[in-house]
Amino acid sequence: MPFTSRSLLASLAGCLLYGSPVIADDGSTIVSPENSIIFPLQTNAVNSCPVPEKTSKEEEDQQPVLIQSDSFEALNNSKATYKGNVHIIKGRQEIKADSITLHQQENIAIAEGNVDYSSMDMRSKSDKVTTDLTTEDTTMINAAYKMSCQPIRGQASRVLKTGQEIYQLEDASFTTCPAGDKSWRFKASDIELDQSDEWATFYNARFEVLDVPILYLPYITVPVGDKRKTGVLIPSAGLDSKDGFELSIPVYWNIAPNYDAITTINYMEKRGTQLEGNFRYLTDLGAGELNAEYLGDDAKNQDKGARWGASWNHSGIFRQHWKFEVEYAQVSDVTYFQDLNSSIGTRDEGQLTQSGEVSYRSQDWDLSMRVRDFQVLVESQKPYRLMPQVEFNYYAPQFYNSLDFNFHSHVSEFATDDDTKPSATRVHMEPKLSLPLSDTWWSLTPEASLLYTHYTQEFDKKNASLSSLEEDTSRTIPEVRVNGAIYLDSTQKFLGEYLQTLEPKIQYLYVPEVDQSEIYGGQGEGGYDSSKLQLDYYGLFRDRQYSGVDYIAAANQFSIGATSRFYDDAYKERMNISFGQILYMDGSGTSENNDNKNSSAWAIESDFNYDDYLFYHGGIQYDSNESELQVANSTLEYRHNRGYIQANYRYVSKSYIDDNLSYSDPGPSSVTRYGIYQAGILTQYNIGNSWRLNAQYFYDTREEFMLETLVGATYLSDCWSFGLTYSDQIIAPETSGLIGSYEPEYESNVMLSIAIRGLGTNTGITSGSATNALGYGRPFYLNN
Structure with a gap:
């Protein structure tokens, strides 16, 4: 509306009625900074999300009322009627209407005709609005509303706003879908929106999809923000070929600001009713989460009795020095994850860790105590328990000139339920001196260590396999x-484009x-906590062949290798290749036929990044x-703006498996005939901004059968999402058999998910469990 003399007249009349200093301006008058109100009225404060600080009654009364219209009528200084393009602003309230009547004594404004109302958190269009300009209590009739800070909109026959943050809606609808999208909505006789608690409460609600009623709920509360509130969350339902009809009803408990819990009742047609609990906490000692699941009677597996699972994870730092870690999980039986969907683990779990650790760390030393056990989800395997281990480490860099001193030690107690294995107490101490020397183009670090270990072992002396062991034995080994390494770069660019470096490396x-x-595992097989490490390129320069200290392999060897890197003009690494091997000075390497050999296998690793869309990683x-x-x-992976496609291949020879992996009877021949020959292809393609298609396929090229496959489609919009996934996984027979000696069988799974977006976290329906053990990974060393 152009500024006219009638607008000026109406504005001045508003000043007279309400006694607030207002200056109208038609653009020809310079307005002083202290009176910088410009007409036509403009505001930037209305409809901004941050809630303003609470103001006092006096401050609220002093806020000016700014009015603009084509014409007005005043009656005895008690009432004024403004007509034609009326615009009124007070604080963070703004009203535009065909006409507005102001009652001076009550400080109430009544707007009628095409009313556009705005506050700090809502905008609406309605037939009529009545508002108290002092308290901001407002009533809207036949309103279409939209919240400013959440993607919430709808319609209501009546909207009552009490204070700044509470809305009550009658005969109303509610959705988070954008305008014109009727994918879903709630309709209810009454809706309460609490902006401070960020929750909405529905009475006599029905849920509609494309205007078709789907579900009736007499009472429900849903989140509209990040704040938490106790209540029943939206149930989920589905059909599954394994469990039949499923219904889950979650109940959320907002116990305290730093504690909450969810209790879920899971009904499964073919199994029974399962109770599931999740508890989260945050304390001065750290944050953690507990999960529990209980199925009293599994109708499909009645011989297994009550089935349950539990887990506890905790991590925290206390007063900068203390650190606490807990990882504990246990289930009732070894086939728990194969039969039931669980938040504790997946069907691919081979074992569950049960460990706890507390440590104190300072600048020069640290002290830790840990306990560790495992639940092996394989019959007849009984691992060692670490009960407990106390570890002490001391660090003294440059304690004498450039000489560094480190001291590592631990006392460990090992116990097992396997009568054929010993239990033991192990004391290990390992002082080390090192002299790190370096310059811009070279580095050299000599080290000298002394490894002392004492064992107190308890075992059955009648067991012939343990006859060589001693109850008390010690071992001292120097190391x-x-x-050393050299860092060289070429003065000429490789292919005229890339800067090349060469980094030879040698270790003795x-x-x-x-x-x-006399030590259990002291001949290189088994041990209390030892396993052989893979000898890839990066492993050539280790000082140990085994992860533990039960067996320290003899060595008189040189490890030689080199890495060459290629950088573009922006000094971004585009390619590297590393290669090397170990040279045994006294033939200490052992070949497959037990004859000594003079060198290890060659190890090669390489990464490649071409123009940030073609990536390669390989090693042999x-x-x-x-x-x-x-x-x-x-x-090899190709990436584009719509997704990616990746091809990979893994090979491990049968002899390498025999030499490096330890098996219990009857040995590795019970697992594979030829080794690992696995090819895979994975892809994801995005169609527009909403559709995502993905697929995976893995195949054994030697046995010539499929290992796993997965295909899926996901649709994601502003207010809902849909996903459908199908997977096939090979399953082993109930009795152990040689891979390739039996006809492969597969377990098929379908997962359907439909979720509503915008109600706090996504909420909806999920059924099935279509997942793969072999998934997508980005094993690229180079930045990408």
Whole structure:
């Protein structure tokens, strides 16, 4: 509306009626900063999300009422009627209407005809609005509303606003879908919107999809923000070929600001009713989560009795020095995850960890105590328990000139339920001196360590396999290690475009041969907590062949290798290749036929990034002594603005598995005939901004059968999402059998999910469990 003399007249009349200093301006008058109100009226405060600070009664009364209209009529200084393009502003309230009547004594405004009302958190269009300009209590008739800070909109025959943050809606609708989208909505006789608690309460509500009623709920509360409130969450339902009809009813408990819980009743047609609980907490000692599941009687597996699962995870730092870690999980039986969907683990779990650790850390030393056990989800396997282990480490960098000193030690108690294995107390101490030297183009670090370990072992002396062990035995082994590298770069660019570097690396390691046969696992097989490490390129420069200290392998060897890197003009690494092997000075390497050999397998690793859309990672281990490829892996991925496609291949020879993995009877021949020959292809493609298609396929190229496949489609809009996934996974027979010696069988799963978006976290229906054990990974070393 152009500014006219009638607008000026109406504005001045408003000033006279309400006694607030207002200056009207037609653009020809310079307005002083202290009176910088410009006509036509403009505001930036209305409809902004942050809630303003509470103001006092005096401050609210002093806020000016700004009015603009084409004409007005005043009656005895008690009432004024404004007509034609009326615009009124007070604080963070704004009204536009065909006419507005102001009652001066009550400080009430009544707007009629095409009323556009705005406050700090709502905008509406209605036939009539009555508002108290002092308290901001407002009534709207036949309103179409939209919240400012949440994607909420709808219609109501009557809207009552009390205070700044409470709305009561009668005969109303509610949705988070954008205008014109009728995917879903709630309709209710009454709706209460509490902006402070960020929750909505519905009475006599029905849920509609495309205007078709789906579900009636006499009472329900839903979140409209991040705040929490006790109540029944939206139930979910579905059909599953494994469990039949499923219905889940979650109840949320807002116990305290730092505690909450969800209790879920899961009804499964073919199994029974399961109770599930989740408890979260935040304390001075850290944050954690507890989960519990209980199914009193599984109708499909009645011989297994009550089935349950529990887990506890905790992590925290207290007063900067104390650290606490807990990871505990246990289920009632080894097939729990194969039969039931669980928040504790997946069907691919081979074991569940049960560990706890508390440690104190300072600048120079740390002290830790930990306990660890496992629930192995395989019959007849009984691992060692660590009950407990106390570890002490001391660090003294440059304690004498450039010489560093480190001291590592621990006392460990090992126990097992396997009568064929010993239990033990192990004391280990390992002081180390090192002298790190370096310059811009080279580095050299000599190290000297002394490894002392004492064992007190308890075992059945009648067991012939343990006859070489001693109850009390000690072992002292010195170790010398020298590690050096040179960093070179070319003065000429490779292919005229890339800067090339060459980083030769060499290490000498000496560990004398010491008889360790009196220790369980002291001959390189098994042990209390030892396992053989993979000898890839990065493992060539380790000082140990095993993860624990039960067996310290003798060594008199040089590890040689080199890495070459290629950088573009922006000094971004585009390619690297690393290769190397170990040279045994006294033939201490052992080949497959137990003859000594002079070198290890060659190890090669490479990464490649072409123009940030084509990526490659690969690695091989080739044993020239046996003329055998032991391990190989390759991954090639092409990325585009719609998604990616990845092809990968994994190979591990049968002899490498035999030499490096420890098996219980009857041995590795019970698992595979030839080794691992696995090819996979994975892809994801996005159609527009809403559709996402993905697929995975894995195949055993030697046995010539499929391992896993998965296809899925997901639709994501502003107010709802839909997902459908199908998967096939190979399953082993009930009795152990050699892979390839039986006809493969598959378990098929379908997962359907429909979710409403915008009600706090996404809420909806999920049924089935279509997942794969072999999934997508980004194994690229280079930045990408």
